[in-house]
Amino acid sequence: MSDPAESSAVRILVVDDDFRVAAVHAGFAAQVPGCTVVGEAHTAAEALTRIEADRPDLVLLDLYLPDGNGLDLIRAMRAMPEPPDVIVVSAANDVASVRASLQLGAVNYLVKPFSFADLSARLVAYRDARARMEELPGEATQADIDRLFGMRRPAAVPGPPVEASRLAPTLRLVYETVARGEASSASEVGAVVGISRATAQRYLTQLEQSGMLRLELRYGATGRPEHRYSVRRG
Incomplete structure (x- = not known):
């Protein structure tokens, strides 16, 4: 059924x-x-x-x-x-x-x-x-x-629901790494923060879904689209 x-x-x-x-x-x-x-x-x-x-x-x-x-x-x-x-x-x-x-x-x-x-x-x-x-x-x-x-008009995407200072320590470190422009992909964030790529991706996804980060797909000539993250402004 x-x-x-x-x-x-x-x-x-x-x-x-x-x-x-x-x-x-x-x-x-x-x-x-x-x-x-x-x-x-x-x-x-x-x-x-x-x-x-x-x-x-x-x-x-x-x-x-x-x-x-x-x-x-x-x-x-x-x-x-x-x-x-x-x-x-x-x-x-x-x-x-x-x-x-x-x-x-x-x-x-x-x-x-x-x-x-x-x-x-x-x-x-x-x-x-x-x-x-x-x-x-x-x-x-x-x-x-x-x-x-x-x-039919999409609602405006809300701003960050919490201040970065109130995030859990590792989550805040991931956010601040992207905010400083030191990294924008899961592999880069993992290397800077000292965590695995899979863990970095999990944190980045959490921040994107909460509205704090913006995910963009970079389309190359070959291979899967690359996931790049940046701070969502406003």
Whole structure:
């Protein structure tokens, strides 16, 4: 028997030509409560096949695909009987791409590289607006409509919940190492602080999830995207 919580979760398909980047984004999305990743696709043709087979609610869509532009894929999706929603996640930050995405009905647009907090805020906003829409009766009041459109905007990421001086000693040392600019990756932090890379990564993840650090993915020509951390300002 299927889990009711699982069946009501936002079903997400990740579309990115880079297998490693797609895996990272899928991992991010899977960590958001109320969201589940149904698969990954790496070409426009594969994405269309997966959409027809898996019926996702939401597609995280890169615009640069080997067999076409993501904007054309959105147009193809719009011709489907029940098209999924789209959040564009792309390195493309030109106004023409942003304008076209808006005109084609993308619910949000996120420029690479971005942090887990950046994507999580948008997925939470989408999840909550979708849930609210499903609760409405057959007709919506203007107040309902205003609230729904407002809910599609991600909430501002909160500032640090505690002062650095109040952190546990090793956690504070990791934070201060990044704040001083002495290190920005788990391996570098581990070397400076004198702890293993895995332990440093655990502390860095804790600080990022608490809002004190910002995670960025540095995309190289080969290999997995590199995780780099910096202090979140404001």
